Amino acid sequence: MVAEPTPSPALVRGRQLADAGRHEEALAALREHLSGRSDDGRALNDAGAILYALGRFEEAAEHLGRAAALLGDEAGQALWNLAEVRLASGRPADVPPLFGGLRRAGLLTADLVNRTAAALADQGDAAGALEALLGSLRLAPGQQQVLGPLLEHVRGLRPKVAFLSDFEDNKFIKDIYSFISERYEARWLRRGGPREIFAILRWCDIAWLEWCTGQAVAVSRMPKVCRTVVRLHRFEAFRPWPREVRWENIDALVTVGNPSVEEHLRRSVPGIERRTRIVPVPNGVDLARFAFRDRPRGRNLACVGYLSLHKNPMLLVQAFARLHAADPQYRLFFAGSFQDDGILQAYLDDLIRELGLQAAVRFDGWQDDVAAWLEDKHYLVTGSIVEGCPVGVLEAMARGIRPVVHAFPGCSALFPPEYLWRTVDEFCERILAGEYRPAEYREFVAARFSLEDQLARIRDLFLDLERRPVPKPGAAPAARAPT
Template sequence: MGFARCSQGGPLRSLRSLALPGGAKTLKTTILEEVHMDGHTDDYRTGLELAQSGRHSAALEHIRRHLAHSPDDAEALNDAGAILHCLGRSDEAIDHLRRARLLRPDSGEILWNLSETYIAAGRAREAMALFGDMQRLEILSADVLNRAAAVLLDQNDKAAAVEALLCSLKLSPEQRVIQPMVDLILNKRPRIAFFCGADGSSFLNEIVEFTRKRFQTRVFDGRTEEELRQTMQWADICWFEWCTNLAARASQMPKVSRNIVRLHRYEAYAPWPRQVDWSNVDTLIAVGNSATLEALTAAVPDIQARTSVQTVPNGVNLDKFRFTARDKGKNLAMIANLRMVKNPALALQCMQKLHYIDPEYRLFVAGTIQDAALERYLRQMVRALDLEGVVVFEGYQHDVAAWLADKHYILCTSICEGHPVAVLEAMACGLKPVVHNFLGAESVLPREFLFNISEQFCEMIVHGPYEPARYRRYVEENASLKAQLTVVNDLFTRFEMEIDAERKPSIVDTPLRMSGTTLSQQTDPAFATQW
């Protein structure tokens, strides 16, 4: 028994009879007889019959009498919420549906009704918080997303509207009107420019890709100070990757935008932070290592007073670095472009002891050797320690995830790291981390994964527990790309709100609407919502 359409939005659903995408599930009097075998069965049945005939006020009175004696009946709470929604009593409807969801958190019907009620009540952001669970249950539709976006645009919430429309487009790519609408919204959002220092964009690429879908975006590729100035004047928000000379010079120019500087590790020990005019930097992003922040504060003691410091750990793309269940094995991986700070000499000492205990263990090293003297030393010591064929230098790897497929441990012997992405990527694949206790390591990884001396290294590998799913879970909970991008997007959105507040209202600031065509017509004409 699905309730008839009411004037408050999309049709809501009774748990007693529900047609979901992919097939119909009819649960009528059988459920009633099995669940409600008490003196109040008649009230409940009568309430449902009255609701089906459109007599919502009378139906609510009967179902409430039932709930007075069965307050934890999730089905009745859901049906009461649906009726209250049809009566236009949104706050009460939401209260009932929330209570129903606490009792039945994985009910698609309750999720559907709660999202519909939120949207009808103009509380689309709260509806969006449900969309992840709705997608997991395969009940999220482009229509629901488009109607949520319509509400958000009416409220000038461009950030959330874009997220809803991008999700809608991903769900139903055939919708012709969505991308032009997103482009129109982007033209009203802040312009963002990225400036990358000499250490490259490897940590930035996924952030840029994410930003391009949500904001007008440029990546600076100029070489002159005038080109730097022009790009900054174009942008509303400037992001400087690496706190190096580029960030320092830009901070000394007249301030024309919100400025963000992201510092990784080595910059904290270099002269550049002292050259930055931090009063012209709105936010400093650090990647999460306490020792790096201590070094930075030693160089710039008043930095906390001069700018906002925010910690945003690096994020691992969990779709790219997929988990593989693996048994305990004897192949170690090390991923690094080798230089002195990576401390590869310690890796050789560790492998010499491990090889003595069990000659079947092997260490495979991915990455280039960036120092000629270091390369000659390493090759000499491999021979001297009788590790030829035990330690194998395999050079730069284009597909790290594939290269890790037959490995079991990820080794890091650095004396200093910011937020060791290579270690976290390997953990996401299921490798056990075995990490030298570098500066600030305990603020990045649990103590059980750290070693001080080579004997501890051997103990962790030979006798320690091996739990691949746990290593993956740690990354999911502490260092996912999704979490990183959410924080970055929140930062951009906060700046957007400040920028919008500073601008004088004009005709272009009116809420976005589409005349003649509605987004919901792309999926279900019956759910039309005028923009």
């Protein structure tokens, strides 16, 4: 706690004059006090409040900013006063950065947030107004009936957004779609034909294409009627599609942050970085959904995800056999479905039987609630030969589970060496040796791969595209949809 120095006679007199409404005299007294105690944060706050009452907003803001810096954890009142000054002086965009400090001080109110939102909307800042309104709803959810229509109105002032995908599976995009649809009017088109695709491109201002597949190729060859974003995960970089996309017609290529995948893409599509903007956005984990548990060391190993040849469960079972030989109490659990014609499953069944591991290896099938399935697990193990940014590993780490990740190209940019293995001996060592530190695994994800950070990067990308709209056809004849 910041101790208040013994008030000088000038400070006492200044506060008394301020209480009496004699602001000019009060300000003179406070300045007399501050001439000898320029680091008195509370006196600076008092002077800022008086300057605000006198309508001298810039001077008030300068005093209050200094007061907040000096008062540290006790700067709540100075921050509140500064917020009021910024609103009164027509600078509402400077108010939201103060919300964090006000929240920590217990002074952030829905009323202040709503007044900020209204001021931002009056200045035409629909994005800022909407963020403020959403923040207000989080503070006081009971306002939904009152703020709902206003949210819809402000959302309608912003660009329309369309999400397009070649696949029905939405697990990688659902959090992004939820975030964007709170802030923009949004629609989702799955597996549309050329006419449906072009119609939704004409409707929207920003299109997000999930996966760099044939759909991205087709869209890049259609008339340019909106801003377009393509997200490439991993497998697409090793297929022909990126070479066929007309990247000059794509405004941004979002990658998931694996440098090896990006390097392969640059080799496959020479000069792509000059033809479009490449935006790395690592995958993010919802830390609330995957709650932390400070679990003890145990013997249950988990592997999460589709079972395919590139996921390499064959190597994983062989490595596990060595571990099981050292300690038969270890168990290996798979969560996921097979993605082939049955050959891989037949091979694994035969391998497990020949190794005598039937009682130690279990296939639990696809899990809708992975967080719950992980509750009794202690290690997240992988055998993949290639990955983008493996969400399953990160989700398990968020729960406090130790990762044991087979080294794949680009893995060193994502994980420290103590989480990686390249040989069967290393696999066993990562599990049997070393300390088990659940909090460390959680903190690693929180610092580098949180959903909040992922969504913030995507928000910034959308804001940039929002500022540079593609003119919609007016009186000119509309472009003909491809057939």
